[in-house]
Amino acid sequence: MKSKNIILTVVVIAFVFVFAAAYIVDETEQVVITQFGKVIGTPKTEPGLYFKVPFIQNTNYFPKNLQIWDGDPGQIPTLDKTYLWVDAFARWKIVDPIKFFQTVNNTLSALGRLDDIIDPAVRNFITSHSLIETVRKSNRELDTFEIGLEDIMQEKRVSYRIATGREKITEGILKQAQPKLDKFGIELVDVKIKRVNYVEEVRNSVYARMIAERRQIAEKFRSEGKGEAQKIIGEKERDLKKITSQAYKTAQGIMGKADAEATVIFAKSYGMDPDFYSFTKTLEIYNQSLDEQNSLVLSTDSEFLKYLKGFSTKP
Amino acid sequence: MDLQDKLMNWDWEKLKQQQEGRSNVPPQMDELVKKFKKFKLPGGPILILILIALFLGSSMFYTIGVDEVAVVQRFGKYVRIGQPGLNFKLPAGIEKVTKVKVRRIYKEEFGFRTIRAGEQKTFSSEDSNVSLMLTGDLNVAVVPWIVQYRIKDPYNFLFKVKDVRGLLMDMSEAAMRLVVGDRSINEVISKREEIANEAEILLQKELDNAETGINIVTIEMQRTNVPEPVQPSFNEVNQATQEKEKLIYQAKEEYNKEIPAAIGEAERTVKVAEGYALDRVNRAKGDAERFAAVYEEYVKAKDVTRRRLYLEALKDLFPKLGKKYLIDQNQKNLLPILNLEKEKYGIEK
Numbered sequence: 001m002k003s004k005n006i007i008l009t010v011v012v013i014a015f016v017f018v019f020a021a022a023y024i025v026d027e028t029e030q031v032v033i034t035q036f037g038k039v040i041g042t043p044k045t046e047p048g049l050y051f052k053v054p055f056i057q058n059t060n061y062f063p064k065n066l067q068i069w070d071g072d073p074g075q076i077p078t079l080d081k082t083y084l085w086v087d088a089f090a091r092w093k094i095v096d097p098i099k100f101f102q103t104v105n106n107t108l109s110a111l112g113r114l115d116d117i118i119d120p121a122v123r124n125f126i127t128s129h130s131l132i133e134t135v136r137k138s139n140r141e142l143d144t145f146e147i148g149l150e151d152i153m154q155e156k157r158v159s160y161r162i163a164t165g166r167e168k169i170t171e172g173i174l175k176q177a178q179p180k181l182d183k184f185g186i187e188l189v190d191v192k193i194k195r196v197n198y199v200e201e202v203r204n205s206v207y208a209r210m211i212a213e214r215r216q217i218a219e220k221f222r223s224e225g226k227g228e229a230q231k232i233i234g235e236k237e238r239d240l241k242k243i244t245s246q247a248y249k250t251a252q253g254i255m256g257k258a259d260a261e262a263t264v265i266f267a268k269s270y271g272m273d274p275d276f277y278s279f280t281k282t283l284e285i286y287n288q289s290l291d292e293q294n295s296l297v298l299s300t301d302s303e304f305l306k307y308l309k310g311f312s313t314k315p
Numbered sequence: 316m317d318l319q320d321k322l323m324n325w326d327w328e329k330l331k332q333q334q335e336g337r338s339n340v341p342p343q344m345d346e347l348v349k350k351f352k353k354f355k356l357p358g359g360p361i362l363i364l365i366l367i368a369l370f371l372g373s374s375m376f377y378t379i380g381v382d383e384v385a386v387v388q389r390f391g392k393y394v395r396i397g398q399p400g401l402n403f404k405l406p407a408g409i410e411k412v413t414k415v416k417v418r419r420i421y422k423e424e425f426g427f428r429t430i431r432a433g434e435q436k437t438f439s440s441e442d443s444n445v446s447l448m449l450t451g452d453l454n455v456a457v458v459p460w461i462v463q464y465r466i467k468d469p470y471n472f473l474f475k476v477k478d479v480r481g482l483l484m485d486m487s488e489a490a491m492r493l494v495v496g497d498r499s500i501n502e503v504i505s506k507r508e509e510i511a512n513e514a515e516i517l518l519q520k521e522l523d524n525a526e527t528g529i530n531i532v533t534i535e536m537q538r539t540n541v542p543e544p545v546q547p548s549f550n551e552v553n554q555a556t557q558e559k560e561k562l563i564y565q566a567k568e569e570y571n572k573e574i575p576a577a578i579g580e581a582e583r584t585v586k587v588a589e590g591y592a593l594d595r596v597n598r599a600k601g602d603a604e605r606f607a608a609v610y611e612e613y614v615k616a617k618d619v620t621r622r623r624l625y626l627e628a629l630k631d632l633f634p635k636l637g638k639k640y641l642i643d644q645n646q647k648n649l650l651p652i653l654n655l656e657k658e659k660y661g662i663e664k
Contacts, residue, residue: 026391027474049390066476066525068485089485091525135449135496142451142499166493189525192489196496197447203455207544210454210500214548218555225559232566239570240577247581251588258592262599269603272610279621280609283628295638304629305641 020054030094032060032101043097062097066189067107069114075199076123078131083202086134087195088122088173090114096185103184113184118191121177125169134196137165166193374407382418386469387411393470415469420532423480425487426459427537447542448492454500455545459537460511462487462518464529471528479527486525487534490518500541507536 024047025031031044035057044050045064052059073087092114094100104110126134139162164172173191181188198206270277290296298305378401379385385397387404388411397404397412404410426446446459464483466472476482494514495503503510515534522529541549613620633639 024391027388027393028477029391047388047390047392049392063477065474066482068478068481070485089489091482132453135453136451137493137497140451140497142502166496190521192485193492194485194488195444195492196449197444198449198455203542204544206453206455207542210541210545211548214545214552218548218551221552221555221559225555225562228559229562229566232563232570236566236570236573239574243574243577243581244584247584250585254585254588254592255595258595261592262595265596265599265603269606272607273613276610276613277606280606280624283624287628287632290632291635292637294636295640296636297640297642300641300643303625308641 017054021051023050023052023059024048025050028063028065029061030064030097032062032097034058034060034101039098039101045097060097060101062094062100063107064094066091066093069111069118071119071122072115073195074119074123076126078126078134079128080130082131083199084126084131084134085195085197085199086122086126086193088118088170088191088193090118090174090191091189092181092186093189094185095187099183099185101185104186110184110186114181114186117177117180118173118188121173122191122193124176125173129164129169133162133164134166134169134193136162137167138162169193371406375405376401376403377412378402379414380416383414383416384469386413386415386473388413393474396469413473415466415472417466417469420463420465423462423464423484423487424459425461425484425491426457445488448495448503450495450500450503451497452499455542456495456500456503457540457542458491458495458503458510459539460487460491460514461535461537463532463535465532466528467530468528471526473528475526475528479529482525482527483522483529486518486521487514490514490521491534493517503539504541507539510539511536 023031025044027047029047031050033040033044033052035053040057069090069092071086071088071090073085075083076086077083092110094110100110104113170191170193174188177191178188197203300306300309377385377397379397379399381399383399385402386393387395387397389405389409391411394410402412404412426443443457446457448456448458450456462483472479491510491514494510494517498506498510511534515531518534519531522531540546613624
């Protein structure tokens with residue numbers, strides 16, 4: 001019984017030692033071994049089962065995977081004095097766990113350091129660039145709907161040449177912040193601007209501008225409509241005149257030709273004996289133009305009445 | 316602790332499993348040790364052994380659903396992927412299983428929130444902060460969108476990034492703002508497809524760079540618009556275009572009302588003229604023919620025909636006439652004797 005107890009005790013103690021000595025490093029972790037506060041050996045960055053000297057050595061776990069840093073959104077004036085609300089974020093990881101362990105110790109205080117370093121960098125870059133640089137990323141031609149304002153837009157475009165653009169600004173922030181983080185064993189993977197917005201007061205004036213801009217476009221459309229309509233009305237007037245005048249022209253031409261033809265016919269026909277023509281025609285006209293309204297006074301020596309006086313052949 | 320809370324909110328499932336893996340093992344062992352010490356009954360050790368065997372045995376198999384895979388870690392180190400169905404592993408404490416739903420499509424909403432499926436969407440102030448964006452022409456647009464994604468690489472998904480969903484959210488916003496920042500307000504409103512495509516490419520690139528193991532299925536833009544205070548003025552532009560077209564159509568109506576009628580009238584004028592021409596020529600020909608016919612006969616007996624024509628004409632003419640007065644050829648002056656009213660048919664000699 002006694003020996004069994006001893007064996008049991010030994011086994012238990014052995015178990016305890018083994019468990020105290022063994023530690024697991026996860027895929028997402030890395031471990032720094034310390035012995036009475038002093039760093040021992042190289043950090044364990046590969047996952048798996050490891051052993052240490054129990055009770056004397058301590059394990060210090062640090063994340064190995066990509067960590068998040070979310071900036072404190074704040075108002076920052078741009079180079080052209082527009083107040084912006086800028087919210088940046090960054091990704092970082094611990095590349096040197098020993099340095100990290102010695103300088104910042106844990107991720108929470110690391111985030112504090114990142115605040116101290118990235119926020120000013122963001123601020124520096126925003127304040128040293130104009131608004132448009134932080135918004136745009138290229139000089140892509142925009143479809144701006146500015147009908148009729150081409151001249152003004154041309155000028156604007158020239159002054160709006162993007163020299164840096166947002167991507168380069170964030171790159172710049174990264175480059176400025178990275179050297180300061182080396183001593184913490186931190187690698188900054190990227191810095192991105194999540195949000196850039198106008199601050200409340202600026203936003204309202206931007207809205208006012210947008211409204212004015214749209215109104216102007218609307219008016220343009222309206223007056224275009226009126227102009228277009230007037231043009232059509234004008235066309236109508238012109239076409240009307242054209243049509244009636246052309247018809248008149250054609251009609252007159254036709255009638256003139258007919259008159260001419262008639263004249264030729266008459267001339268040819270009556271030309272055979274103009275005297276006879278005037279004789280017959282005159283008789284005809286008498287017949288047509290004289291009626292009971294007219295009174296006739298005849299002298300007896302007229303050809304018609306000459307027989308009233310006698311029938312001698314001599315007049 | 317604050318950080319822990321955050322973590323749990325972000326990725327509750329994953330964390331829970333990780334915690335289980337890490338912290339559960341030592342206490343269990345301590346307990347076992349204690350039990351070991353306490354049991355002094357005969358047969359106790361055998362009971363303990365059976366218990367241990369049961370415990371180990373039960374933790375040696377696990378099932379995986381059809382839409383997921385298992386990531387197996389041995390002492391924290393990734394060893395293999397378990398496929399759907401019943402799977403075996405080494406007992407707890409040695410191998411740990413994390414299930415990842417690789418076939419499920421996850422959805423994140425930006426700038427709006429669906430309350431119920433197919434239901435209305437509200438825009439809270441936080442949401443509007445997400446969707447309010449500066450456009451390339453320095454206007455402000457409201458851009459809500461959704462991102463659908465799948466876990467493509469469970470290894471990267473679990474181990475490479477601390478908070479994959481958080482990163483996805485941040486990156487989506489950054490990518491979308493980058494794309495919208497290079498578009499004018501008109502393009503943001505009218506070319507949603509193009510923006511979604513560009514944002515998708517940009518976002519996928521960033522996610523690959525960060526080794527998130529996430530594959531973007533699609534980015535869909537919701538209704539992009541201008542901020543509410545500006546909307547009436549945008550509608551006004553639409554109205555103005557309508558108005559413009561209306562005015563043009565009205566003018567065209569006027570045109571169409573008058574011009575075809577005028578063309579018809581013009582044709583009438585021409586036809587009338589043609590009629591006149593025909594009439595004129597035909598009459599002329601008729602007159603000419605008549606004249607020619609008469610003349611032909613006249614030539615044969617000039618004098619007598621002349622007389623005849625004259626007399627015939629007078630015969631026709633005389634009865635038509637009103638008063639007729641005959642005056643002697645020697646009478647030079649009418650006034651002293653002639654009572655024109657009284658004598659109706661008087662003939663003076």
